[in-house]
Amino acid sequence: MSVEKIAYHPGCPSEATALEQDMSTKEMFKALGVELEEIEDWNCCGAAEAEDPRLVYALNVRNLAIAEKDNLDIMTPCSICYYNLARTNNALKANAELRAEMKGIDPSLEYNGTVTPKHVIEVLVNDIGMDAIKSKLVKKVELKVAPYYGCYLGRPPETAFDDPDDPVLMDQLIELIGGETVPFRSMKTKCCGGPLMMTRADLAFEMARKILQTAKDAGADCIALACPLCGMMLDAKQPDVEKALGVKFDMPIVYITQLIGLALGIDPSKLGLQKNAVDTKKLLEKVV
Amino acid sequence: MPIKTWELDPDFKNEILKEPGGEHLTACYQCSTCTIGCPLTELVPSYNPRKIIQMSLLGMRKEVLSNPDLWICAICQTCTARCPQDVVVGDVLAVIRRLAEKAEAAGEIKIESPRPLFETAFLHTLEKYGRLYDIGLAMEYYPKREGSFIAGQKAMMKDYKDFGMRMFFKGKMGPLGGHGLTKGMLPSKIKQRDVMKKIFAWAEEQEK
Numbered sequence: 001m002s003v004e005k006i007a008y009h010p011g012c013p014s015e016a017t018a019l020e021q022d023m024s025t026k027e028m029f030k031a032l033g034v035e036l037e038e039i040e041d042w043n044c045c046g047a048a049e050a051e052d053p054r055l056v057y058a059l060n061v062r063n064l065a066i067a068e069k070d071n072l073d074i075m076t077p078c079s080i081c082y083y084n085l086a087r088t089n090n091a092l093k094a095n096a097e098l099r100a101e102m103k104g105i106d107p108s109l110e111y112n113g114t115v116t117p118k119h120v121i122e123v124l125v126n127d128i129g130m131d132a133i134k135s136k137l138v139k140k141v142e143l144k145v146a147p148y149y150g151c152y153l154g155r156p157p158e159t160a161f162d163d164p165d166d167p168v169l170m171d172q173l174i175e176l177i178g179g180e181t182v183p184f185r186s187m188k189t190k191c192c193g194g195p196l197m198m199t200r201a202d203l204a205f206e207m208a209r210k211i212l213q214t215a216k217d218a219g220a221d222c223i224a225l226a227c228p229l230c231g232m233m234l235d236a237k238q239p240d241v242e243k244a245l246g247v248k249f250d251m252p253i254v255y256i257t258q259l260i261g262l263a264l265g266i267d268p269s270k271l272g273l274q275k276n277a278v279d280t281k282k283l284l285e286k287v288v
Numbered sequence: 289m290p291i292k293t294w295e296l297d298p299d300f301k302n303e304i305l306k307e308p309g310g311e312h313l314t315a316c317y318q319c320s321t322c323t324i325g326c327p328l329t330e331l332v333p334s335y336n337p338r339k340i341i342q343m344s345l346l347g348m349r350k351e352v353l354s355n356p357d358l359w360i361c362a363i364c365q366t367c368t369a370r371c372p373q374d375v376v377v378g379d380v381l382a383v384i385r386r387l388a389e390k391a392e393a394a395g396e397i398k399i400e401s402p403r404p405l406f407e408t409a410f411l412h413t414l415e416k417y418g419r420l421y422d423i424g425l426a427m428e429y430y431p432k433r434e435g436s437f438i439a440g441q442k443a444m445m446k447d448y449k450d451f452g453m454r455m456f457f458k459g460k461m462g463p464l465g466g467h468g469l470t471k472g473m474l475p476s477k478i479k480q481r482d483v484m485k486k487i488f489a490w491a492e493e494q495e496k
Contacts, residue, residue: 017422
């Protein structure tokens with residue numbers, strides 16, 4: 001199946017802490033010939049902090065309804081946005097009464113359930129397809145990569161699109177662009193601790209430490225990931241984890257979209273590789 | 289801990305069952321798969337989702353709702369994915385946390401965790417602007433957690449000064465990235481903030 005145009009929900013971190021994920025996502029899809037139509041006036045999905053599903057549905061139906069008006073499926077680079085959009089869609093599709101209730105809050109929340117929410121990785125693998133991506137590659141990214149999936153790509157089952165214990169889609173993308181994946185199964189889907197960053201930093205740091213240590217021990221040049229909260233925890237907070245626990249990793253953390261962008265021949269600065277907290281310069285030596 | 293049957297609240301399980309997310313509580317057969325796979329149990333051995341569910345089924349309302357371990361769940365969904373009975377453990381725990389917040393508001397218990405303050409501050413920024421505003425979140429959360437504005441600022445600087453400088457020098461916040469002078473420093477406001485107000489007012493009504 002091919003895709004020409006899709007509605008783009010960037011998510012809140014795209015505006016600051018995960019700027020490089022947003023930049024690389026846009027550049028990558030441009031090079032792959034897919035047009036992104038940013039959801040006009042999009043709002044936050046509620047992340048993990050909106051604990052009442054009713055609030056999650058009401059927040060996410062607005063973004064779904066905007067995409068539906070444009071008759072487009074909706075794609076997001078953020079794993080939590082994906083989870084919230086997908087579970088809202090499931091709940092509303094199955095329940096006409098709930099849809100009516102949403103419309104009752106405000107007419108702009110009228111939604112008929114015709115949109116399919118997708119994560120960037122799903123669009124790459126299932127909609128564009130490995131062969132089509134391969135045909136556009138101009139460089140090899142000869143890095144040893146630890147593929148880190150985090151929580152919401154393979155869990156929970158109602159919205160998952162990859163295996164919960166041993167997901168493979170990012171592994172396949174890394175191999176496609178000339179990279180090598182290091183043994184990382186024990187950590188692939190283990191939580192990074194991000195949601196506990198401000199309330200139990202001690203636990204969050206320990207969770208991040210395990211992931212960083214495992215990647216280092218496996219001989220990885222970098223960790224590739226697909227979620228801006230994981231990016232914040234493992235990259236932007238990495239120096240804090242090192243300081244608090246008296247360890248040193250210097251482990252570059254990149255978004256999978258940045259790696260694919262490099263293989264597509266896109267200029268590293270357009271992919272925001274100068275914005276990752278842990279320096280990524282030495283990775284570029286292995287892009288040939 | 290001895291269980292005093294005369295202090296149990298047999299209706300507690302029904303309170304959970306009728307909340308969205310809590311519908312499958314009674315399907316639990318206590319196999320402990322949720323707890324064995326939990327990344328937090330690995331770090332904090334007292335954290336035991338299986339036990340929280342069993343205590344809820346027995347009606348140990350106060351013990352469950354005032355358990356500080358409730359607030360270390362990272363919402364990673366491993367328990368939900370692995371549960372052979374489809375209890376949707378992660379959602380059940382979220383229901384219990386919401387009930388704990390209600391119980392605290394009613395003066396029945398005291399929550400020994402800053403997590404509700406954090407979540408409330410987070411949601412306040414959405415209600416006001418339609419999008420998350422990190423700095424606004426921190427400015428509300430830290431003073432409330434520490435009990436005063438000054439102590440809050442100190443705690444915030446301790447946790448986020450280095451992080452903030454990193455964001456600044458990498459051009460993700462502030463003028464250096466060429467994305468505008470105040471990038472990430474001021475809230476990003478959506479146009480339809482009136483709809484956000486309506487959404488939050490409706491959700492609050494549902495919670496009652």
